[in-house]
Amino acid sequence: MKCEKIQGLLKTDFLDGELDKKLKSYIQNHIDSCDSCKTLWANLYQKTVAPFKNLKEIKPPESVWSRIEKETLAGAKEPFSLLDWLKDKLPPLFYFPKPAYAFAAMVLICFMTYFLYFKPSAN
Numbered sequence: 001m002k003c004e005k006i007q008g009l010l011k012t013d014f015l016d017g018e019l020d021k022k023l024k025s026y027i028q029n030h031i032d033s034c035d036s037c038k039t040l041w042a043n044l045y046q047k048t049v050a051p052f053k054n055l056k057e058i059k060p061p062e063s064v065w066s067r068i069e070k071e072t073l074a075g076a077k078e079p080f081s082l083l084d085w086l087k088d089k090l091p092p093l094f095y096f097p098k099p100a101y102a103f104a105a106m107v108l109i110c111f112m113t114y115f116l117y118f119k120p121s122a123n
């Protein structure tokens with residue numbers, strides 16, 4: 001794996017501890033042997049992880065959690081709408097990209113113009 005890719009992972013998933021063991025170990029070995037990546041990792045760690053390493057976890061009061069839960073659930077419950085329900089159940093029937101509407105309108109206008117102004121002659 002190239003340094004560029006490794007450094008991308010260092011800034012994201014490796015930093016967040018989101019990598020699987022195998023990849024994490026691979027990257028750790030790379031860091032140990034590559035000065036460029038080692039320097040980047042040292043800087044990242046010093047600026048993003050180290051300042052928060054010794055912070056004490058603070059639990060918010062129970063009332064805060066219950067208020068968050070209440071407001072979250074209140075926002076999640078919307079009145080039942082048959083149209084929304086149908087859109088969820090039958091998405092292909094209701095999905096038309098906007099350009100399709102514009103194209104359909106253009107075609108309709110062309111046909112209307114043709115039949116209104118260019119009537120076939122009787123003879």
Ligand SMILES: [Zn+2]
Nearest residue numbers: 003034036037
């Ligand atoms: Zn490297």
